[in-house]
Amino acid sequence: MHDIGFxxxxxxxxxxxxxxxxxxxxxxxxxxxxxxxxxxxxxxxEQHRAMGAYDILxxxxxxxxxxxxxxxxxxxxxxxKHGFVHKIxxxxxxxxxxxxxxxxxxxxxxxxxxDTVAETTMPTAPLKDAASALGFKIETTVIExxxxxxxxxxxxxx
Amino acid sequence: MHDIGFxxxxxxxxxxxxxxxxxxxxxxxxxxxxxxxxxxxxxxxEQHRAMGAYDILxxxxxxxxxxxxxxxxxxxxxxxKHGFVHKIxxxxxxxxxxxxxxxxxxxxxxxxxxDTVAETTMPTAPLKDAASALGFKIETTVIExxxxxxxxxxxxxx
DNA sequence: CCTGATATGTTATATTATATCAACCCTAAA
DNA sequence: TTTAGGGTTGATATAATATAACATATCAGG
Numbered sequence: 267m268h269d270i271g272f273x274x275x276x277x278x279x280x281x282x283x284x285x286x287x288x289x290x291x292x293x294x295x296x297x298x299x300x301x302x303x304x305x306x307x308x309x310x311x312e313q314h315r316a317m318g319a320y321d322i323l324x325x326x327x328x329x330x331x332x333x334x335x336x337x338x339x340x341x342x343x344x345x346x347k348h349g350f351v352h353k354i355x356x357x358x359x360x361x362x363x364x365x366x367x368x369x370x371x372x373x374x375x376x377x378x379x380x381d382t383v384a385e386t387t388m389p390t391a392p393l394k395d396a397a398s399a400l401g402f403k404i405e406t407t408v409i410e411x412x413x414x415x416x417x418x419x420x421x422x423x424x
Numbered sequence: 425m426h427d428i429g430f431x432x433x434x435x436x437x438x439x440x441x442x443x444x445x446x447x448x449x450x451x452x453x454x455x456x457x458x459x460x461x462x463x464x465x466x467x468x469x470e471q472h473r474a475m476g477a478y479d480i481l482x483x484x485x486x487x488x489x490x491x492x493x494x495x496x497x498x499x500x501x502x503x504x505k506h507g508f509v510h511k512i513x514x515x516x517x518x519x520x521x522x523x524x525x526x527x528x529x530x531x532x533x534x535x536x537x538x539d540t541v542a543e544t545t546m547p548t549a550p551l552k553d554a555a556s557a558l559g560f561k562i563e564t565t566v567i568e569x570x571x572x573x574x575x576x577x578x579x580x581x582x
Numbered sequence: 583c584c585t586g587a588t589a590t591g592t593t594a595t596a597t598t599a600t601a602t603c604a605a606c607c608c609t610a611a612a
Numbered sequence: 613t614t615t616a617g618g619g620t621t622g623a624t625a626t627a628a629t630a631t632a633a634c635a636t637a638t639c640a641g642g
Contacts, residue, residue, distance in 0.1 A: 271558050300589070319629070334592065339630065355513035356566050358598095358629060373551070375560045388554040393531070393569065396546040400429050401574035402533045408514050410566040411551065416559035458620070477598070492623065497599065516598060516629095 379418025
């Protein structure tokens, strides 16, 4: 059992479906989900947590899929460009997208008690309104909040 | 003449008033605005742009105020802790606060045409609602958007 | 075949940030 | 006055994150 949001669920199946979604997207869009890219995405889906690039690299390397930083950064560039993976700027870490296929403006909830990161969404209108009030045209958004998840508010479990 | 938001204004005076605000705050709260901290804040106010820690360090160093990274990172820690400076996570850069004294959840507009960063605000209710729907308690927020400022949308001036 | 676009392998380096420990300065308690 | 503690600084070293640069490989289309 694993967490999604901050609730429990069995995500054995969701790794498989996310991979299928990614493969379908790549076929449709004529881009290549090469072995390294595929494996990085699988790792992030399986681990279901925000991981540093070098954490991912260590796993890749143990599997003999390349041990140099560009390997993982290139894969992450590809995966983030196509929306399969998000970068958590506040943590310099990477997280598999919970809503593959959507085009959305994700909001990340970072718990500093247990280091869990949950992805959710919020209305984008307030953001657009504030930006357009200054004549600014939004292309990408970074919305991250840090605090305590439900489980860490009570016991203060670190 | 300099920019604030994306409009022109003369900000000669605002450096001085921001420094006075900071000094008053430090007196009131019994914390020390030491020479290094003061100079880092002045630099960020004078430059009126997002600067990397090492850019600031280069200026400090040229003035003989210490040439090692901890000097500037300690100053930035202090200044961000007390709200005089914000970190722009997306850029790994630091920016003097445009609303000294307020307690606010700032929104940063990052123009990738001219590298200007404007600080504004938005209603925080949507954020709080989305977080509390998952039982999450917010402590800090990072809201940054990247795109094009009014001046860079037309001429595409890089 | 040749070429251009895309991807990978490899080495090296750039950029951002922190750990650690000794010294200093001030305040306030003993 | 001495001593202890908190906060700050100085200095050295290193950790953590990310990219530049260039050679090689693969493959589809002309």
